[in-house]
Amino acid sequence: EVVMTQSPATLSVSLGERATLSCRASQSISSNLAWYQQKPGQAPRLLIYGASTRATGIPARFSGSGFVTDFTLTISSLQSEDSAVYYCQQYSNWPPLTFGGGTKVEIK
Amino acid sequence: EVQLVESGGGLIQPGGSLRLSCAASGFTFSSYSMHWFRQAPGKGPEWVSYISASGTAMHYADSVKGRFTTSRDNAKNSLYLHMNSLTDEDTAMYYCAAGGAFEDRPPWGQGTLVTVFS
Numbered sequence: 486e487v488v489m490t491q492s493p494a495t496l497s498v499s500l501g502e503r504a505t506l507s508c509r510a511s512q513s514i515s516s517n518l519a520w521y522q523q524k525p526g527q528a529p530r531l532l533i534y535g536a537s538t539r540a541t542g543i544p545a546r547f548s549g550s551g552f553v554t555d556f557t558l559t560i561s562s563l564q565s566e567d568s569a570v571y572y573c574q575q576y577s578n579w580p581p582l583t584f585g586g587g588t589k590v591e592i593k
Numbered sequence: 594e595v596q597l598v599e600s601g602g603g604l605i606q607p608g609g610s611l612r613l614s615c616a617a618s619g620f621t622f623s624s625y626s627m628h629w630f631r632q633a634p635g636k637g638p639e640w641v642s643y644i645s646a647s648g649t650a651m652h653y654a655d656s657v658k659g660r661f662t663t664s665r666d667n668a669k670n671s672l673y674l675h676m677n678s679l680t681d682e683d684t685a686m687y688y689c690a691a692g693g694a695f696e697d698r699p700p701w702g703q704g705t706l707v708t709v710f711s
Contacts, residue, residue: 519695521638528688528703529638534695541696572637580652582628582640
């Protein structure tokens with residue numbers, strides 16, 4: 486099973502500042518990584534797939550990068566509506582599909 | 594409107610059984626493989642099961658293997674999760690989601706809550 490590790494657990498960022506979230510896979514997953522955003526009481530929402538491709542309707546301030554085992558989600562200029570928990574998920578070696586433990590982004 | 598709507602959750606005692614449903618609309622359901630995910634309170638999402646578009650291939654997480662069965666009825670645009678021998682650890686919000694190419698996937702459903710209590 487591919488173990489996904491996210492850091493930090495919580496990230497406090499001021500409005501308009503950059504937020505950088507990390508995700509590491511326990512083995513190579515090539516670019517088979519997705520990022521999801523989840524707000525309280527809502528289902529996870531797909532942000533990024535293929536490590537760097539934004540899903541339909543996702544603002545350009547969200548970008549993804551990385552390959553093999555180390556990945557990053559960047560929010561270039563944090564908006565109030567970006568306060569949420571962010572999860573990475575690998576779909577390279579499955580079953581099972583596996584998620585990271587999440588990073589909570591809060592407004593400083 | 595493209596959507597997935599889960600139903601069938603509720604309160605159930607340990608050892609009990611429950612069947613969840615997921616109704617698809619606004620897209621060609623029979624062309625998509627499907628997944629069930631769950632999320633325990635305060636935890637991250639966990640993959641539960643997969644079923645191919647035709648319904649001939651299934652995969653399960655080790656935590657539910659032998660207790661849960663996923664099926665689908667493409668004529669009714671519906672996905673199901675049959676859950677047996679439920680335990681406290683199965684308490685979670687259960688979501689259905691489409692598989693396949695990410696470019697075409699509908700968003701996850703809003704979930705149905707299963708609470709196993711003694």
